[in-house]
Amino acid sequence: MSKTTTTTLWRPTGPEELALVEASGWREWPPRLPEQPIFYPVLNEDYAIRIARDWNVPASGVGYVTRFEVESDFLTRYPVRQAGGETILELWVPAEELDEFNTHIVGTIDVVREFR
Structure with a gap:
């Protein structure tokens, strides 16, 4: 059996979105709001930090x-x-594809930094 190759992505987020991620068991991103047609994960931690x-x-x-x-x-x-x-x-994932995107997340969504 071959191991699935994965890509590490980062996403900067605020408290409302993070609460919805937590409610999913740290397994998926919540649906976009009507004014958010694109989901933007980023490809490096430095950009997410900024x-x-x-x-x-x-x-x-x-x-x-x-x-x-x-x-x-x-x-x-x-x-x-x-x-x-x-x-x-960054990647541009159309909002209507986010449910499918979520099914391809391997493991959990982890908080790695917090800024106040």
């Missing part, structure tokens, strides 16, 4: 950085988008 610290903290008083693994073969459908500098890399 968003959590510089955006989530001013917006909600706390910012979290989460880390999770997704089946690499599944992720090939989402091109890597460069949203700024060389390390500002």
Whole structure:
């Protein structure tokens, strides 16, 4: 039996979204809101830290950085988008595909940093 190859992704998040992740047993991301047509996981921790610290903290008083693994073969459908500098890399997952995306998460979604 071959081991599934995974890719590590990060997601900066605020307290409301994190509460929904916790309610799922740390297994899935909640559905997007109507004004959120895209789910944006990022490809490196440094970029996630910057968003959590510089955006989530001013917006909600706390910012979290989460880390999770997704089946690499599944992720090939989402091109890597460069949203700024060389390390500002993210995936754009359409909201209507998030349920399927969640089924390809391997293990749990873990909080690795917290900023206040």
